[in-house]
Amino acid sequence: xxxxxxxxxxxxxxxxxxxxxxxxxxxxxxxxxxxxxxxxxxxxxxxxxxxxxxxxxxxxxxxxxxxxxxxxxxxxxxxxxxxxxxxxxxxxxxxxxxxxxxxxxxxxxxxxxxxxxxxxxxxxxxxxxxxxxxxxxxxxxxxxxxxxxxxxxxxxxxxxxxxxxxxxxxxxxxxxxxxxxxxxxxxxxxxxxxxxxxxxxxxxxxxxxxxxxxxxxxxxxxxxxxxxxxxxx
Amino acid sequence: xxxxxxxxxxxxxxxxxxxxxxxxxxxxxxxxxxxxxxxxxxxxxxxxxxxxxxxxxxxxxxxxxxxxxxxxxxxxxxxxxxxxxxxxxxxxxxxxxxxxxxxxxxxxxxxxxxxxxxxxxxxxxxxxxxxxxxxxxxxxxxxxxxxx
Numbered sequence: 001x002x003x004x005x006x007x008x009x010x011x012x013x014x015x016x017x018x019x020x021x022x023x024x025x026x027x028x029x030x031x032x033x034x035x036x037x038x039x040x041x042x043x044x045x046x047x048x049x050x051x052x053x054x055x056x057x058x059x060x061x062x063x064x065x066x067x068x069x070x071x072x073x074x075x076x077x078x079x080x081x082x083x084x085x086x087x088x089x090x091x092x093x094x095x096x097x098x099x100x101x102x103x104x105x106x107x108x109x110x111x112x113x114x115x116x117x118x119x120x121x122x123x124x125x126x127x128x129x130x131x132x133x134x135x136x137x138x139x140x141x142x143x144x145x146x147x148x149x150x151x152x153x154x155x156x157x158x159x160x161x162x163x164x165x166x167x168x169x170x171x172x173x174x175x176x177x178x179x180x181x182x183x184x185x186x187x188x189x190x191x192x193x194x195x196x197x198x199x200x201x202x203x204x205x206x207x208x209x210x211x212x213x214x215x216x217x218x219x220x221x222x223x224x225x226x227x228x229x230x231x232x233x
Numbered sequence: 234x235x236x237x238x239x240x241x242x243x244x245x246x247x248x249x250x251x252x253x254x255x256x257x258x259x260x261x262x263x264x265x266x267x268x269x270x271x272x273x274x275x276x277x278x279x280x281x282x283x284x285x286x287x288x289x290x291x292x293x294x295x296x297x298x299x300x301x302x303x304x305x306x307x308x309x310x311x312x313x314x315x316x317x318x319x320x321x322x323x324x325x326x327x328x329x330x331x332x333x334x335x336x337x338x339x340x341x342x343x344x345x346x347x348x349x350x351x352x353x354x355x356x357x358x359x360x361x362x363x364x365x366x367x368x369x370x371x372x373x374x375x376x377x378x379x380x381x
Binding site for chain 1: 240241243245247248249251252253254255256257258260261264265267268269271272273
């Protein structure tokens, strides 16, 4: 009842809602979308979103409010990209916001050849890389001379024997040692489960380059893990 | 032992599980609201070219359909007779000649002179050029900036 009254009195909302909206959205999302004064609903509720193309066509038809749904949906990933590259929350917030505003302005030129999310993450990645280069010109590449001193047969049981907090501490420590871009590559592929093709599109590397980088990073992580575990013993 | 030498084998369940344990940086409070406030005013929204690309296609298809309906009936027999005896690459030349002939007969049948025909073609070409330039400037916004 409340939702029906709310929807019927909100022209912008009525425009973007299909007949069966009640099955597609959660109530919290309606209120949040139409009332920017409400707190970030993403903090408390797992939203059910429609396909990106739906919101894009709404924005292109003049419904600016629909862009809020796209921001809600992708804010975590865009912010993660920025913060991984910049390692500074304030700067990352600024860059992430800029990326969304740029994406909004360029939305009419989005051809749909790639996924919208990949296109958006690429904008965020490029913006963060540019900002990072302004701040710190040198880039620490992966150590090519790394030797394979590890055996996963030895590492796996030792790590498995640790508590979850210790495991988390270990992997965060190891990832912090990596250059920002490498840290992001690992996050995109292993944590966010992006495919090699998607990682390549976001970062602008070729797919084979992404594979080589991930292969070397994996080797480096195991090597560092081995050394850390030896020190602990 | 796992001295993995194959770069295609990067899928590592152990590492994936471990990396998934890393904490996610929470998005700052009011992030969406701040972005929505930064968006350009409503009159600068990224709207599609007026009225809509769908309409452009509908108009273009309708125009071609009307032209065919007008032109072809006046010279159907001639149209097919021309390339009945043609072969190989000749068929394309004949086909081109037939299409041009059909249109010119069609236009003369509805009393449009060659000048009228030229005006029509020029208008169509200018319209297409306008579309192409708009699309090109949309894709290269920097090119639309005034020279300094």
